[in-house]
Amino acid sequence: MSLYSMRARALLSGALVASCVALTSASAQAPGPSPAKIAVESRRAEFTLIGNFFRWFGGVARGNAPYDEAEAKKRAARIAFLADLLDESFPDISNVGEPDSKAKPEIWKEKAEFDKKLAKFKEDARVFADTIAKEKGATEGFKTAVANLGQDCKGCHDSYKAK
Ligand code: HEC
Numbered sequence: 801m802s803l804y805s806m807r808a809r810a811l812l813s814g815a816l817v818a819s820c821v822a823l824t825s826a827s828a829q830a831p832g833p834s835p836a837k838i839a840v841e842s843r844r845a846e847f848t849l850i851g852n853f854f855r856w857f858g859g860v861a862r863g864n865a866p867y868d869e870a871e872a873k874k875r876a877a878r879i880a881f882l883a884d885l886l887d888e889s890f891p892d893i894s895n896v897g898e899p900d901s902k903a904k905p906e907i908w909k910e911k912a913e914f915d916k917k918l919a920k921f922k923e924d925a926r927v928f929a930d931t932i933a934k935e936k937g938a939t940e941g942f943k944t945a946v947a948n949l950g951q952d953c954k955g956c957h958d959s960y961k962a963k
Contacts, residue, residue, distance in 0.1 A: 846885055850883070
């Protein structure tokens with residue numbers, strides 16, 4: 801090996817080590833939002849989407865918006881999907897209180913109770929999606945399903961969400 805190529809190798813491996821050190825220290829500093837902020841923002845985004853997909857059903861049930869089969873199925877399936885994500889959306893670090901979050905500290909004080917409500921919502925959202933897929937119109941069955949799921953939202957918000 802020539803002296804030149806030995807030098808080149810030494811320089812190259814030095815540069816590699818330096819860039820690895822730079823990467824490591826950058827990731828140790830973890831730039832960007834904190835894990836708590838990410839958890840709260842993700843949870844709020846999930847609920848915002850659930851709210852946006854669900855609102856339409858209330859309008860249709862009250863006769864303020866026209867029924868649409870494809871729309872109904874799509875929205876109900878998305879609510880069920882989003883409800884499935886919620887068990888991961890209340891880690892301890894996300895108990896930050898207002899003004900960043902309206903999730904009440906009771907959620908973490910009564911975790912077993914709260915988890916029951918979440919599990920029920922998840923199951924009810926699945927039943928809701930099945931019912932909505934079967935009902936082909938703003939029928940009594942459709943309206944009852946909307947009212948039932950709406951009770952879950954209200955029941956949980958009354959106890960666990962700040963106004
Ligand atoms: C098991 C409890 C629970 C259920 C069920 C529930 N929610 Fe919530 N919801 C919460 C909590 C807690 C918050 C506050 C989250 C935060 O601010 O960190 C919230 C927040 C929201 C928000 C505000 C999002 C924001 O940050 O702007 C909307 C909209 C919402 N929920 C809609 C709904 C709808 C619609 C349903 C029913 C289809 C529902 N929720 C069911 C607990 C629940």
